[in-house]
Amino acid sequence: MERKGYNFVIAICMLFGVWLNLYVGRVQAAVTLPPEDKPLKRHFYKKLKTCANVEAFVTHQVKLWWDKDKSITAKLLKLLYADCMVNGCDGSILLDGPHTEKNAAKNSRLDGFVLIDKIKKVVESRCPEVVSCSDILMLAVRDAVHLAGAPSYPVFLGRRDGLESKAEWVDLPSASISWEEGYAYFKSKGLDEQDYATLLGAHTLGKTHCKNIHDRLYDFNKTQKPDPTMSRLLLGKLRKLCPSSLKKCKDSTVFLTDKDGDAYPFTITYYSNVLSYDSVLGVDQQLLFNYNTSQLVLEYAEKFESFRREFTLSISRMGGLGVLTGNQGEIRKNCRLTNKNNPEIN
Secondary structure, three states: OHHHHHHHHHHHHHHOOHHHOOOOOHHHHHOOOOOOOOOOEEOHHHHOOOOOOHHHHHHHHHHHHHHHOOOHHHHHHHHHHHHHHHHOOOOHHHOOOOOOHHHOHHHOOOOOHHHHHHHHHHHHHHOOOOOOHHHHHHHHHHHHHHHHOOOOOOOEEOOEEOOOOOHHHOOOOOOOOOHHHHHHHHHHOOOOHHHHHHHHHHHHOOEEEHHHOHHHHHOHHHOOOOOOOOOHHHHHHHHHHOOOOHHHHOOOEEEOOOOOHHHOOOOOHHHHHHHOOOOOOHHHHHHHHOHHHHHHHHHHHHOHHHHHHHHHHHHHHHOOOOOEOOOOOEOOOEOOEOHHHOOOOO
């Protein structure tokens, strides 16, 4: 009965065309993009005549990698999220060290660092000590997402790299977080409800560990029953892939959108799954049970172009969080080390 009630609410919303009136308030959110004059700029290095072709250098390296490993898009998106949503977009997630963000428990499975290192090496050979690692990460994500099927979008540049990285800064929510907790986290970082629902759409790519959904499959809210909002078909599929023993379940993984699997395409399957109660993660399914985000789910599931367009806006807004510019921070020679700790620098 509970799920039928939700379906009825959604049907009524569609009947009256509420979803066509999508977020008038988004106009206000859009103006908070980093403006052209400060603190970030489009074609920053080209305008300064310091590294005019940096975007082409990055694009070429990302394409070479993506042709061999399409999962790189998901990996880079996770890196950018872990960087920007913790201490601002300052490349601190890239720093090595025993007590850094990279080695915090919540970031233990991050990947994609080798590609960023490769791009940095190429850029340094052509434009030494000019382009920041944080800008390289932003450009690499843009190119990888575009290769996966999203529209290309302008990246505002001019970030400088942070001088420190501490594991205790990491406050990323777990994959089993509730909708309310997830939205509160995004709001605390300066993003809005639409950013939250839109950036969660990145879950159209990649996998999750069975341990993150174990409660949904076997003991939802300590009831010893599965999550009632999960379709029976999906429940059956996931139980075959994720054993009931949490210990055995720990390292097993499942695709977030198994329809697309290891092709890692940027599609609207994620939102279609939300509508059909086929979301793997509970936080994704819960988008349907909030009035505002349910309208976005309906819009994006119906209009792929709307999702593509809004995703690029939201990821640009995230890329403007806590940036260092001007005399702040530094331009690292090696993304894994601050210049102070780099033995190659006298």
